Amino acid sequence: MSEFEFGNPEIIEEEVDILIIGGGMAACGAAYEIGPWIKAAESSLGRELKVKLVDKAALPRSGAVAQGLSAINTYLGENDPADYARMVSNDLMGITRDDLVYDLGRHVDDSVHHFEDWGLPIWKQPGDEGKKLVEGGKPVRSGKWQIMINGESYKWIVAEAAQKALGTDNIQERVFIVKLVNDKNDPNRVAGAVGFSVREHKIYVYKFKACLLVAGGCVNIFRPRSVGEGTGRAWYPVWNAGSTYAMAAEAGAELTMMENRFVPARFKDGYGPVGAWFLLFKSKAINAYGEEYLSKEGAQKLLEPYHPYNKAYVTPTCLRNHVMMDEMINGRGPIYMDTVTALAKLAETMTPKEIKHLEAEAWEDFLDMCIGQAGVWAGENIEPEKKNSELMPTEPYLLGSHSGCCGIWVSGPEDLGAPTEETHPEKDKIPSHLPSGWHWGYRSMTTVKGLFTAGDGVGASGHKFSSGSHAEGRIAAKAMVKFAIDNKDWTPELDTPVEELVEEIYKPVRNFIEHKDYTTAIDINPHYITPKMLQFRLQKIMDEYVAGVATWYRTNAKMMEVAEAKLEMLKEDAEKMRAKDLHELLRAWENYHRILAAEAHMKHIQFREESRYPGFYYRMDFNFIDDENWKCFVNSVYDKKTKTWTVFKRAHVDLVDKTQSYNN
Ligand code: SFD
Numbered sequence: 001m002s003e004f005e006f007g008n009p010e011i012i013e014e015e016v017d018i019l020i021i022g023g024g025m026a027a028c029g030a031a032y033e034i035g036p037w038i039k040a041a042e043s044s045l046g047r048e049l050k051v052k053l054v055d056k057a058a059l060p061r062s063g064a065v066a067q068g069l070s071a072i073n074t075y076l077g078e079n080d081p082a083d084y085a086r087m088v089s090n091d092l093m094g095i096t097r098d099d100l101v102y103d104l105g106r107h108v109d110d111s112v113h114h115f116e117d118w119g120l121p122i123w124k125q126p127g128d129e130g131k132k133l134v135e136g137g138k139p140v141r142s143g144k145w146q147i148m149i150n151g152e153s154y155k156w157i158v159a160e161a162a163q164k165a166l167g168t169d170n171i172q173e174r175v176f177i178v179k180l181v182n183d184k185n186d187p188n189r190v191a192g193a194v195g196f197s198v199r200e201h202k203i204y205v206y207k208f209k210a211c212l213l214v215a216g217g218c219v220n221i222f223r224p225r226s227v228g229e230g231t232g233r234a235w236y237p238v239w240n241a242g243s244t245y246a247m248a249a250e251a252g253a254e255l256t257m258m259e260n261r262f263v264p265a266r267f268k269d270g271y272g273p274v275g276a277w278f279l280l281f282k283s284k285a286i287n288a289y290g291e292e293y294l295s296k297e298g299a300q301k302l303l304e305p306y307h308p309y310n311k312a313y314v315t316p317t318c319l320r321n322h323v324m325m326d327e328m329i330n331g332r333g334p335i336y337m338d339t340v341t342a343l344a345k346l347a348e349t350m351t352p353k354e355i356k357h358l359e360a361e362a363w364e365d366f367l368d369m370c371i372g373q374a375g376v377w378a379g380e381n382i383e384p385e386k387k388n389s390e391l392m393p394t395e396p397y398l399l400g401s402h403s404g405c406c407g408i409w410v411s412g413p414e415d416l417g418a419p420t421e422e423t424h425p426e427k428d429k430i431p432s433h434l435p436s437g438w439h440w441g442y443r444s445m446t447t448v449k450g451l452f453t454a455g456d457g458v459g460a461s462g463h464k465f466s467s468g469s470h471a472e473g474r475i476a477a478k479a480m481v482k483f484a485i486d487n488k489d490w491t492p493e494l495d496t497p498v499e500e501l502v503e504e505i506y507k508p509v510r511n512f513i514e515h516k517d518y519t520t521a522i523d524i525n526p527h528y529i530t531p532k533m534l535q536f537r538l539q540k541i542m543d544e545y546v547a548g549v550a551t552w553y554r555t556n557a558k559m560m561e562v563a564e565a566k567l568e569m570l571k572e573d574a575e576k577m578r579a580k581d582l583h584e585l586l587r588a589w590e591n592y593h594r595i596l597a598a599e600a601h602m603k604h605i606q607f608r609e610e611s612r613y614p615g616f617y618y619r620m621d622f623n624f625i626d627d628e629n630w631k632c633f634v635n636s637v638y639d640k641k642t643k644t645w646t647v648f649k650r651a652h653v654d655l656v657d658k659t660q661s662y663n664n
């Protein structure tokens with residue numbers, strides 16, 4: 001018997017000025033920045049600003065930072081934001097928005113200073129312990145951009161500041177937003193959002209002037225390496241279900257670079273991140289024969305064709321994978337992180353006490369952010385100072401904040417982006433849609449009026465990480481407050497009646513109630529499919545045809561034709577997903593979002609007839625980089641009425657001079 005048999009959901013309607021969808025790093029940044037405006041807006045509005053933050057989980061442990069982190073990957077310190085823009089561009093193979101990246105680079109440190117003020121322990125150099133960053137305390141840098149933290153409680157700390165700024169009454173936890181609703185009088189504007197409680201029988205209908213959609217990236221559209229007993233393990237969080245991309249697309253927002261994905265090299269089976277090992281412990285990856293494959297002559301040959309994108313000191317992330325995969329495919333695997341040599345080398349100049357501390361740090365790196373990896377070490381009797389650990393490229397993830405750049409096309413800062421003779425000697429060649437850079441509206445606003453995004457939502461940038469996502473949330477928040485004040489006399493009207501929206505959300509419930517008695521086995525029914533089974537089908541299609549691990553990340557036009565046909569059938573069957581309880585309703589809607597995000601990913605890969613990111617994916621029918629035709633953004637717009645995608649090119653321009661040599 002299902003709990004849904006006891007009646008229809010209660011409907012709660014609320015009108016606010018600003019709705020924040022998500023409770024992760026970007027959302028917390030936005031909440032922190034908006035908080036003081038609740039009262040301050042009174043002078044221009046004649047009343048308080050109404051703001052609501054809705055998160056599908058609980059703020060202190062939601063989003064990608066839920067488990068904590070052991071490093072802040074973006075802290076500029078003494079570095080130049082222009083150099084940061086160069087690094088991001090180089091790592092993402094030349095196609096990024098310099099205006100967005102530079103703008104973030106010049107603002108991100110302020111968020112980190114706040115984290116420290118709020119209580120986040122940031123490692124300091126000997127002699128500077130107890131001295132804050134703003135007081136000149138020198139952080140322990142693992143790399144040029146990264147600093148080390150004791151970050152198990154990172155999200156708690158950041159969430160607490162957000163709660164304090166916004167007020168807990170303005171935060172609604174455990175509400176999953178299903179879709180945005182366009183405005184009745186202007187289809188290119190958002191007016192509302194609908195969702196449901198994952199704990200109670202309640203549907204929430206929000207109306208607003210502006211909305212920040214920051215529901216993270218997309219995980220689990222590809223069959224993960226962890227199956228069977230390991231199902232549910234992933235590197236990026238499985239609760240990032242593509243909601244940002246899917247809801248934005250359905251509302252009509254232009255997406256960008258959805259072909260991009262991140263395939264991280266990770267510690268095998270536990271998905272432990274590698275950054276601290278490579279950067280802090282100075283460890284090397286080796287093949288089965290003990291060779292440092294990345295510095296072999298063969299590797300240099302492999303990388304030669306990509307020279308324009310391999311001119312920085314650090315080989316781009318995808319190209320590092322490219323070399324690693326070549327080793328594995330050609331029988332020189334397994335690949336190992338040589339923890340033994342790295343720790344021994346560091347220990348050479350240490351006292352026994354310092355060595356013990358070092359070994360503890362090796363464990364803490366995982367205990368702070370990826371406990372499962374510490375579990376694998378314990379379970380497999382791995383002591384990193386005695387035994388090396390295997391590395392493996394994972395299944396693909398869609399994200400815009402880490403080492404990937406898919407997402408939504410947003411308006412950039414006003415004061416950057418208009419190319420001048422100085423920033424761009426070939427100014428005349430800049431296409432006409434860029435006369436004033438990429439600024440067409442309020443900062444961080446998408447191409448849909450009133451819809452803003454940040455963090456994983458913003459495409460064509462990347463390498464923002466936790467700190468950058470927080471800073472981007474703050475940047476968007478300022479613009480949204482301005483937008484809400486500028487539009488104070490505008491009243492949102494939903495283009496769809498509330499009853500229709502409620503019926504749509506509860507369709508999986510109706511599917512279940514109507515057909516459940518047809519069978520004696522609750523999961524087997526010709527009239528419905530469980531969300532779990534549907535997810536397996538999506539993962540199989542993407543894995544086998546759209547360059548998942550099954551084909552070593554390789555695909556071609558013909559394979560994607562098959563994928564397209566299968567996805568069409570999957571979408572038909574998705575209409576028949578069942579929800580026997582609120583948990584399955586959540587899973588059903590996450591799947592709808594995943595399917596749309598997956599479809600966008602595939603459409604973009606189909607469109608881009610080259611292999612821009614070797615090591616992330618290969619179009620085997622165009623297995624090269626073609627700058628002449630494809631050094632451009634690939635953008636797309638989804639039409640929710642016809643359910644079709646229009647994919648197109650947008651010109652790319654370097655606003656920061658990339659010809660300078662730099663050392664990242
Ligand atoms: O080690 C809905 N990240 C790292 N960043 C760093 O700075 N240092 C590191 O060390 C990093 N590493 C790392 C990282 C992430 C993970 C998982 C691991 C290791 C294991 C990356 C950052 O965490 C990441 O860049 C930011 O968190 C991105 O921020 P944002 O705000 O874009 O996404 P989010 O934090 O995941 O938040 C999403 C929120 O949305 C909610 N949500 N709410 C309502 N309705 C819906 N439909 C919703 N769908 C989602 C979620 O609950 C959440 O609150 S390392 O690998 O390099």
Ligand code: AMP
Pocket residue numbers: 073143145146264273274275276278279314317320403
């Ligand atoms: P990861 O742990 O792989 O998510 O990486 C954390 C940070 O370290 C990111 O800023 C990465 O770009 C960087 N990083 C990871 N591996 C390497 C490497 N081999 N060389 C240089 N930077 C790296």
